[in-house]
Amino acid sequence: MSMDSSGMIRAKSPRISELRRLIKVMCNRVVVVVGIGIIAFFILVAIFAPMLAAHDPLYTYLESILNPPSGIHPLGTDQVGRDVLSRLIYGTRISFLVGIFGVTIAGTLGMGLGLVAGYFGGWVNAIIMRCIDALLAIPPIVLMMAISAILGGGLFNVLIAIGFGMMPTYCRLMCAQVTVLKENDYILVLQTAGASSWRIMRHLFINAFPPLLVLITTNLGTAILMEAGLSFLGIGILPPTPSWGAMIYDGRRLLFSNPILSLAPGGAIMLIVLAFNIVGDGLRDALDPKLRGTL
Amino acid sequence: MVPILEVKNLRTQYKTESGLVKAVDGVSYYINEQEIVGVVGESGCGKSVTQLSVMRLINSPGEIVGGEILFEGQNLLQFKANGPEMRRIRGAKISMVFQEPMTSLNPVLTIGQQLIEILEVHLGMSRKNARQRVIEMLDLVGIPGASSRIDDYPHNFSGGMRQRVMIAMALLCNPKLIIADEPTTALDVTTQAQLFELMKSMVERFKSSLVIVTHNLGIVARYAHRIYIMYAGRIVEEGSCKEIFRNPRHPYTIGLLKSVPRLDDQEGKRLVPIEGMPPDLIQMPSTCAFLPRCSYSIEQCRVEPWPELRKVEGTKHYVRCYLKTEAWEQCRSHSATT
């Protein structure tokens, strides 16, 4: 059986040529290319942070507290004398860390549960989906507050909160996709041929994945935004680690005398989140078969 | 007699990623009062686009680029597509029954909400009177329990019933012309026959003209007075129903006739599909578009451009083909023996 049916499946799976087509369609649009450029820029900054930053982001220059922008400190220094630009550069690392791991946690849990719920249907589906509904009722920030009330802040706890907070969407989307896909002929062929559940679920997963790619892309930005919010509240990334949200929190008390302290990191957040959203949109349009050829 | 609709040299094109699709390329036809006319061709040959052009329902990336559509002496192409003049004609003087009964009715509005507004908008009737009229019409097209079903949603109806609703919708304002674009393609054979009988009796009763668009020559045989055969965005043959069935002249028509079952077929006769694919409407040759699929072509077909629609001597039959009378007689007898 395996030759025949897996041949059919391969024909249905997103293939390399499909990937090329996607990239081609996306690169046809200037905004999307700009978005990709911005993301690439921030990735490079994150990787080469030690080389790009002129100062140690944690070092406090006690003799130059709250300096205005100058040649030595292009964005000035904060209230304890740390170089703002260097902190901004290192903050990129935290943001990407949170984005990537937050989405990984949310995606793995959510897609896994969604796959199981969609594949087995019936009671399994009902139980999983009710739990997901319940989780959906608790906003991620609120979830984080519950966690931090006991455990305090910190990167790991932030990731748990963000991961669980974003998980329900993955689960629902995956479940909906799988419920439709499993009625497809090629899955029925697999089933009649006696393929194991595990194998069928793998095929279902591969075919249900493309639309979730859009969610993953935009959620990379959402996670960064959430982390910033949590850190801004003082229950996220703990000081003195340079996180953009925490920098806004620190700078907030000096808003009127030294606005750049809080406004600069906010700009960085907005830029990277915007870039992820634009690329996500581009991806969605490129994947949408109904829009094919019109872009 | 002045026809109620006369289309002259209509050209409609779609701009797509892969090029300009000439979906309708110089189509001319007319419909007389109280006449039932069939438009027949394989799918993708431009039947729907032609009818939608008449209704001015062509959306981007499509565009009507030339021709005239004369209805009651006015050229419809002079009006704005969704302007007041067209709105007054659509649904009131020309109405349309679409192919997909499952998707052509709005799922979130009741049948009543979708039908009553037609009378309100076009005839200025009060809601109460309009409702009464709609119930009568639903009754007329054979929907049992019309007075209660009027408040049901489309998903409560079967495909055949929905198409009856569409027919009632088309008849409401007593239009001059009804265009039925493959109204029964999605339905089973028994329902198809019932619906055509219904449409025939309705247009006779309301004294309307009817255009039946279909890819099935067998269907129009029973109902149409006159038939147009379309191929690759053009009309290739025109004639009365009898003429087309007795003396088909275009090899494509002959092919179509061989590929559909007919009620008077002898048992054991094989159906022969036309070989090859319909042409690419983007890169059309100047020679006959059917040439690559034609088994009777002569030298002239290969060198000279596709001829215009020409009258066959001594008949009311028009055809777009170089084959001489003797030739097509030969090819028909040839087809009879195979």
Next chain:
Amino acid sequence: MLNYIIKRAVLTVVVLFIVSFITFSLIHILPGDPAAAMLGDQATMEEIEALRHELWLDRPFFVQYGHWLSNALQGDFGKSIMYRVPVSEIIAERLPVTLYLSFLSLILSTFIGIGAGIICAIRRGSLIDQIVSVVANAGVAVPIFWLGLLGIYVFGFTLEWLPLQGWTSPFDDFLKSSKQALMPVICLSVTGSSIITRQTRSSLLEVIRQDYIRTAWAKGMGEPRVVFKHALKNALIPVVTLVGLQLRVLVGGAVLTETVFNIPGMGRLLVDGALAKDFLIVQAGVLLIAVMVSLANLITDISHGWLDPRIRYD
């Protein structure tokens, strides 16, 4: 329809039950002792033990849960360690503030979002469409607490048009209250209106391609009727889902906005509670918010049934 509503309501009760369980176990399953966390580092073992006993923390898990749930159902959430008054009293004071702001911004963002979405869809590709699309894109990406700070800096500090921050009840001084509430409400609405605009636009564009819209044109209906009667109701189905989900986003936003503008609402209470390790407040707050969000989901589901007749009969 009634059947449908009852079915949805029953499901909501089930979900609420699960929510209460999650809320409770969050605090009690996580490694860490709430009593120790509350009392801080200097507390002696005896003090911690005494508090554990007082808070029923030394009982089996399910006994604790039952005790907490039955009390909570009667509106008793215990006594706050931080404020030394019953949690329910503090919440009664704080909740209306957040509800007021959230309600205003929910309405604002729904109206702006649907309105702008319709305009963009009808005038697709026009200058207005392009501008709105860019703004909506930015609106989804902007950190709202940062936007709030920017607003305070520009309109409060530099231009001196609006008060910097603070809160006054609309019943005490309506004008002052409105001035103070303006920026927070706008901040809170930014994300929602952007998301709703985008969804309305794309789903209306999707609906306009459908066969039944062609039928409406073919019946000779004019553009307003085609858009508002035939297309909008269909297009709003996914938008309603989104508006329902907005409450979830809104609560998150309220926490941030209340912090930025120094407003004594539920969000601020929760943050203070979390920072002070006052887990009774956090527990009560999480439960209440979850209940509100679930109720919003129920309303969403019912609106769905109203908009889409196919759902009612499922």
